[in-house]
Amino acid sequence: MGTLLLVLDLSGTFVFALSGATAGVKNRLDLFGVLVLSFAAGNAGGIARDLLIGATPPAAISNWHYLAVSLLAGIFTFWRPSIIDRLRNPVLLFDAAGLGLFAVAGTQKALVFGLNPVMAAALGMLTGIGGGMTRDVLLTEIPIVLRADIYAIAALAGAALVVIGSALRLPATAVTIAGAVLCFGLRFMAIRRGWHLPIAGEPEQPADRKDDGARRL
Amino acid sequence: MGTLLLVLDLSGTFVFALSGATAGVKNRLDLFGVLVLSFAAGNAGGIARDLLIGATPPAAISNWHYLAVSLLAGIFTFWRPSIIDRLRNPVLLFDAAGLGLFAVAGTQKALVFGLNPVMAAALGMLTGIGGGMTRDVLLTEIPIVLRADIYAIAALAGAALVVIGSALRLPATAVTIAGAVLCFGLRFMAIRRGWHLPIAGEPEQPADRKDDGARRL
Amino acid sequence: MGTLLLVLDLSGTFVFALSGATAGVKNRLDLFGVLVLSFAAGNAGGIARDLLIGATPPAAISNWHYLAVSLLAGIFTFWRPSIIDRLRNPVLLFDAAGLGLFAVAGTQKALVFGLNPVMAAALGMLTGIGGGMTRDVLLTEIPIVLRADIYAIAALAGAALVVIGSALRLPATAVTIAGAVLCFGLRFMAIRRGWHLPIAGEPEQPADRKDDGARRL
Numbered sequence: 108m109g110t111l112l113l114v115l116d117l118s119g120t121f122v123f124a125l126s127g128a129t130a131g132v133k134n135r136l137d138l139f140g141v142l143v144l145s146f147a148a149g150n151a152g153g154i155a156r157d158l159l160i161g162a163t164p165p166a167a168i169s170n171w172h173y174l175a176v177s178l179l180a181g182i183f184t185f186w187r188p189s190i191i192d193r194l195r196n197p198v199l200l201f202d203a204a205g206l207g208l209f210a211v212a213g214t215q216k217a218l219v220f221g222l223n224p225v226m227a228a229a230l231g232m233l234t235g236i237g238g239g240m241t242r243d244v245l246l247t248e249i250p251i252v253l254r255a256d257i258y259a260i261a262a263l264a265g266a267a268l269v270v271i272g273s274a275l276r277l278p279a280t281a282v283t284i285a286g287a288v289l290c291f292g293l294r295f296m297a298i299r300r301g302w303h304l305p306i307a308g309e310p311e312q313p314a315d316r317k318d319d320g321a322r323r324l
Numbered sequence: 325m326g327t328l329l330l331v332l333d334l335s336g337t338f339v340f341a342l343s344g345a346t347a348g349v350k351n352r353l354d355l356f357g358v359l360v361l362s363f364a365a366g367n368a369g370g371i372a373r374d375l376l377i378g379a380t381p382p383a384a385i386s387n388w389h390y391l392a393v394s395l396l397a398g399i400f401t402f403w404r405p406s407i408i409d410r411l412r413n414p415v416l417l418f419d420a421a422g423l424g425l426f427a428v429a430g431t432q433k434a435l436v437f438g439l440n441p442v443m444a445a446a447l448g449m450l451t452g453i454g455g456g457m458t459r460d461v462l463l464t465e466i467p468i469v470l471r472a473d474i475y476a477i478a479a480l481a482g483a484a485l486v487v488i489g490s491a492l493r494l495p496a497t498a499v500t501i502a503g504a505v506l507c508f509g510l511r512f513m514a515i516r517r518g519w520h521l522p523i524a525g526e527p528e529q530p531a532d533r534k535d536d537g538a539r540r541l
Numbered sequence: 542m543g544t545l546l547l548v549l550d551l552s553g554t555f556v557f558a559l560s561g562a563t564a565g566v567k568n569r570l571d572l573f574g575v576l577v578l579s580f581a582a583g584n585a586g587g588i589a590r591d592l593l594i595g596a597t598p599p600a601a602i603s604n605w606h607y608l609a610v611s612l613l614a615g616i617f618t619f620w621r622p623s624i625i626d627r628l629r630n631p632v633l634l635f636d637a638a639g640l641g642l643f644a645v646a647g648t649q650k651a652l653v654f655g656l657n658p659v660m661a662a663a664l665g666m667l668t669g670i671g672g673g674m675t676r677d678v679l680l681t682e683i684p685i686v687l688r689a690d691i692y693a694i695a696a697l698a699g700a701a702l703v704v705i706g707s708a709l710r711l712p713a714t715a716v717t718i719a720g721a722v723l724c725f726g727l728r729f730m731a732i733r734r735g736w737h738l739p740i741a742g743e744p745e746q747p748a749d750r751k752d753d754g755a756r757r758l
Contacts, residue, residue, distance in 0.1 A: 134683070137739065139686075158592060159380065159382060159385050161381055163592070164593055164594050171657065225388050226385055226386065244678060245674070247681050249351070252360060253348070304354040304355040306352055375597070376588070439598070439603070442605050443608070466679065469574065471570055475573065521572040523569055
């Protein structure tokens with residue numbers, strides 16, 4: 108279980124770091140700014156989770172693998188932005204993959220530290236959304252989690268699957284992979300099909316008005 | 325004392341969550357964005373306080389009541405924004421009430437954890453202003469605490485009253501209520517009467533110039 | 542060693558608090574907003590470091606000297622902005638001095654708490670850049686560390702010198718002063734000479750195009 112957790116965590120760190128680096132390159136930050144943003148996007152969620160469950164120093168600080176993986180993603184994105192450019196909406200895709208991996212890894216770690224199931228799922232969600240929120244706040248944008256169609260709820264669905272599977276004593280590896288796939292799938296479909304949650308005060312509005320709201324945000 | 329502290333904390337969480345949800349609805353966030361903002365506004369100050377005094381996991385994480393109260397406030401605001409709309413400047417009012425409740429509850433908890441009186445009052449103030457600052461930063465606005473006429477100083481006044489009452493061994497319940505009322509009253513009067521602190525570099529300016537500054541911020 | 546660490550930390554707090562207060566005055570915040578920004582700029586980096594290495598409550602919370610030094614810097618800047626104005630680019634200069642002092646002090650403290658050399662240097666850098674990042678995020682600006690020509694890398698150079706000197710068992714005081722001077726010198730020269738790191742996607746661009754990029758950020 109420990110190895111699975113580490114692999115998930117490092118994979119999530121890598122893809123989130125790619126999303127941070129891509130956002131940094133788009134905002135024309137310099138090399139070091141891109142690397143700082145890589146590390147922040149890749150590790151802020153996990154660091155927040157570890158501080159909140161009292162696991163100090165956080166894994167991302169005591170274990171240099173997280174820093175190495177983040178820098179690797181940042182340097183790759185910095186020197187080869189053309190590869191990233193060719194993918195359509197790469198920030199969104201990396202973000203969705205990182206979301207799924209972090210949501211399940213964060214939930215597993217919170218359960219290991221003895222949190223109750225409800226808060227373990229919430230912390231899994233926080234692990235998933237914390238890095239992206241930090242990335243967006245550093246670039247002075249309203250975090251995507253607060254305005255994207257289906258985002259935090261996808262992380263929560265993946266986290267909930269892990270919690271339920273754990274309560275039913277199903278095999279941890281299978282449940283963890285299923286949770287990550289569920290989260291990624293929900294987020295991916297939301298991007299492709301434009302799924303979204305209701306916005307307050309306009310239950311009767313036609314779709315174009317909602318688009319207008321999204322654009323204004 | 326423990327029960328009083330919990331009731332104050334949950335009441336403050338509820339009103340701050342209302343302020344976060346109202347700000348979220350105004351910015352046309354979706355349902356989940358509004359709920360995230362409710363939780364952040366309602367709990368960021370208390371979580372920051374608990375992390376700083378070493379009380380991990382923070383109450384808002386280990387105790388699911390805080391999450392439930394935040395979600396309740398968020399869902400109510402989301403489905404019935406018209407009720408909130410009818411109140412005048414509701415964000416400011418909820419904010420003032422939350423400020424008072426959190427300032428005294430935060431000070432009490434810091435005293436219980438053995439901090440010296442000066443830093444206990446400062447942490448009470450932080451508990452009061454942390455949620456609103458997080459709400460504003462997430463919406464990429466300069467936090468109201470940095471530009472409002474009388475804000476942090478109202479929280480500090482309430483916190484100071486609790487510290488002084490505690491040093492004089494006055495009854496805790498009475499002192500706590502008095503501190504919350506003092507803070508709310510100061511903030512409310514500041515909003516109504518336009519009380520403000522001086523702004524640097526223009527001690528001799530007429531009032532309209534100051535208004536201009538406030539508008540530009 | 543303990544005394545040197547405290548003096549460095551308080552000096553760094555003072556100059557960073559000056560930078561925070563100056564930025565606050567420029568943004569026409571009121572007196573309390575300026576003081577809050579002084580404390581945040583002066584202490585956010587050290588508080589983040591202490592939370593991450595598990596040293597709770599952080600020095601800036603348990604020891605009232607940090608609050609006193611921050612308020613002193615804030616009040617001085619607030620009442621005498623003309624003195625600050627006369628200096629050229631004072632925010633940048635104070636920022637550079639604070640960066641050097643915090644980078645070496647943060648590295649020393651992380652080494653004392655048993656972190657490995659790589660992460661100790663990284664935490665020294667974080668101590669140096671955390672306050673300025675918090676100051677900029679609170680004023681809803683993209684942190685200078687992400688876009689300035691040579692910034693975080695100057696902090697990292699100073700921190701690395703301390704780590705290497707510690708590994709070679711050189712005298713701690715000399716190594717610490719050398720690290721702070723190296724960091725300040727690098728940052729100062731970067732400002733004077735316009736040194737900068739490459740920006741992604743335009744390795745072949747002439748200098749004026751790069752300036753355009755910097756201005757747009």
